[in-house]
Amino acid sequence: MAIDRWLVEQHAAGLHPSTLRFYTWSPTAISLGYHQHKYPESWQHLTYQGQPVDLVRRPTGGRAVLHQGDLTYVVVTSGLTGSRAQVYQQLCEFLIRGWRSLGVELHYGNAGRGYIHNPNCFGTATNADLVLADGTKLIGSAQLFDKGAVLQQGSIRLEPDPELFSEVFGIHPKAIALPITAHGESLIVQVTEALSAAAEDCFGVHLEVQPLSSSEWTAIEHE
Template identity: 70%
Template sequence: MAIDSWLLKQHQSGHPPALRFYTWSPPAISLGYHQHKYPEHWQHLVWQGEKVDLVRRPTGGRAVLHQGDLTYAVVTSDVTSGIVGSRVQVYQKICEFLIQGWRSLGIELQYGTAGRGYIHNPNCFGTATGADLILPDGTKLIGSAQLRRGGAILQHGSMRLHPSAELFTQVFGTESFSPVHFPQNLDIEKIIAALIAAAEDCFGMELKVQPISESEWEAILS
């Protein structure tokens, strides 16, 4: 996520918008920027012999377990994308490519509605807001968070693909886990390809793969 923050700074200085996808190794729990209360045992979790990292996002929201998920990040601005409006309207404008991409894979998504337990639930996937995307059965598939710096926008989020019920229960308890069922032939490469095609269509741009250089890595790590 340090790369996400760096991409936002790059965009503020005139670089083009960016879209990236990534997974996590080892697993980690990302805390929202303002989330200061969380169970103490999260600091001592071990999964398959590896310590579960505890990291803080540059964006707000509640805790997300990154294991068996795919994370996306969009860096853009109201000038380059023409995205204007309230925070939820901006969320939903950016989320159009997620809805269209998943629809091309045969999976329909819709926006959630925050329940009464939203404020007190430390688990991002425990409830859904108008910025989150849920399946027809109400299961939350994508939770997103956003950071704005002037006219520049970072929106990133987690897509639950194949989370471990055992680890999820260790982190959030037995009431939190609800499995997501996908077609058997749906792998992560197909998902990313569909989302890239949808992003090019929704945002009217051609995306180019741009590896991070050695000097850029040094800037990110510093």
């Protein structure tokens, strides 16, 4: 979360290019939306596979997201025009195209404002979220605007543990049926490659993999 916040601040200041980022979480964590202040006290005492489940706060809004068996994507950019909903759709286009290349058709959700009463991000699907044909939410996203720059973060559910999900949110999640035979790290690589290729096509760019430098890590740690 600190890296994502730093990236959008640097981009807004003209010091860092547009960025597409993918990552997974270790240890397992629950990220809270920036304005989400109410959550079950039991979340402070959760464990998974012998490790505590971290509680972190996102710079973006929305409800709580359980980061286990998921892939997080991040887009940091600027120069987009239109309403927030239109910016969402411009940035989500590469997700739709990338998943289509994997044989999965995604559509926008249609839940109303009632989502704000649900602590679970994946409990509802608004028109900023992407769902499978049966209505199961595959990708939940949220945004932050900063001086003309936008940070869009999203969680892509790949292989969630239904027992942990039930323990956290008190409901059994819908099973996710994907026409992909890969699992674990191979699945993450396959999805990341497909979405990266779609982003290059969608945005007309060539992506270069560039790790953070030691000085950048130092700046982030002192944020």
